[in-house]
Amino acid sequence: MKSLVVFGGDIDGRVAPYRDPAFLAALTGLGIELTIVDLGGVGDPDAGRRCEVENVAWTRLDPAGWADPAGRADPAGRADPAGRLGEIRRAVGADVVLTIGPAPALAPAWSVRDVPILHVVVAGGPVMSGVGLLDPCRRVRPSLSSIRGHVARRASRRVAAVLGSNRADIAGHLDLGFFPSARFSAITGIPVGARAELPPPAERGSAPALSLGYFNPEHTPASWNFVKAALRDASDRGCEVIVAPDPGVDTGLRRRSDRIRILAEADASRLVTGIDVLLVPFADDVFAQPIGMAAASGRLIVAPDFGICAELLDYGRRGMLFRNGDQLDLRRKLSDAMTMAAGQSPFRFDAAAEIIAAYGPEACAQRFLAAHEQALALHRAPPPAIRSAVPA
């Protein structure tokens, strides 16, 4: 089976796990021949070169003029991504088109014809802010974001199946009117790359010195205000707080305590290595990787009870969940988690094995293969018979 994989949007955040070489290798190992295209909007132009996998062809369609990777301009002289994608699909003979990324970035790819299109939804994005071009009930006014959302919604009618890392994100898109013609949806998970290779937390002596890691690569003042009080509580209890990356908004916390350490870079593996408890502020696909790594190495995790976080932590069985957006509940649950970590009572010992089994590259690749096969079978099946209005 040949699949044309189209990436769009921000590859460094939500799309990056799907570009993991181990995941792509697992897909090719299952017999899917991959041709990967990076659409305009992809942040890092060298990402394709860095993620080279055997038997996987990479192409980058430059947003400026849609030139091909060798720098040649489109021979037909068009700035038409859909036409170029169609040509690429015919050239490689792809049976299925798989698009991964935020909906507005991928709308051009959904005009490809004659093959089933599968789309992997990712969390958030500007498209989630508006329902229609003008929606007085929800006080939505026309804006660039809502217009892009509207265009993407119309284009999404061609998508045959919706895949995603969790149910909440798929439901959010469907509730907003995306993918009205999708014939099925599937939870494929997100390859978190959890391999239990990090060392377990250190044995504590009589005077416990716990460390709390706060990870948020997409830092905003609002998110910092949300977690500030909880981090201050932890610091006041004598815990070392490691923040990744530097918030740079509020230095009061740093002045109050010398137990705050700030990493220069949002590197999940570096952060998780030295902590006992990981705090994740919001439910987003960017947190899947650190949660997987922390669970695989036996760290306690405090995360919101929503979206990918709730499903990775199995609704509270593999970690501590606080009510999404509830600051008070976050402080309470973080305090409970620190007490639990001080007593060296991990939340669940087999969480590592469970997460690796469910969200490892091979497991996710199996689910992608099943979705490909189902989409192809539905595409090739004869259309349902139309009942005649005239009685025989």
Add this chain to the structure above:
Amino acid sequence: MTESALRVAYVVAAESDPRSAWLTTRSILRQDPPPAGLVVAADVLREHAFAGLSEPARSPVLVEFVSCRVLGIGPRYMAGLRSIADKADVVVLCREGTLFRPDHLAELAALFGRRQELVGLMQQAGSVRRMTSDAGADQNILDESLSGAAPDAAPRAWLAAARRSVAGALRSRSLTASMLAVRLTSFRGLSLSEFGTGRSDFLSFASCLDRLRPRGRVMAGASAKLVELRYGDDQRQARRAGREAFLSLSRFRGEASSLVVSAPAEIGRLLAEAVAAIVSDPARRAWALDFMRGMRDGLREAGLRRK
């Protein structure tokens, strides 16, 4: 998970009428394919009344009986859920007196298998089967109710369809039998609140769907695969039913910000149904008047509580 691998089980909350409970369980046992399990949950005080339900039927499914020491419909559902949690992926909750057409399970399994983001589905009965004193044997009632024949004979098919759709739109949902199907993996850590009105769990299920909504997609609507049994002699309870319906709707509005049901609209629908009964059906006039009097009692009681 594909639809063929999905295991669907049923939990029936038994209340006071063994005959209704028997009809409900037998309609479930007629499902093709058979369910993964069937649990009848009853209060420990009424356990003796339902002892005959677990007698063997011509079905590979064993009817399990669970008695609950905590009174209330919510604990009964939760006891049933706990007893069947390891046997099923999707569990259907309903009260006694709800009948399922034989292809209900197959349709439900296909929907949950095709839509993996779906975590909760509430359905109201699309038609009502009135039980009168001359209704005949239980087996005949079951056959007639599940045959799918139009409940009212109209001179033209389009007229019957229009009448059914108008009646369906006006029928108050909080008094119509409902069922809730939940995906068990997404239901972890939740429980059912009680907003019951004696005959239906619509408000409780709507509240549950509100809490399930952050975990995935929820759907609600009427289904032709469900039939509600109503006894003809329930008008003795009309005044009490009206009062309970109003009070539970008031409480629901106060405690939940529902996305599925709007309490004022539902109160309007209750009144419309009663007015329609007064105008169209002389036999039900006494029932409808008593029901409206009961709603007035509820309104007064709610006003007194506020003071």
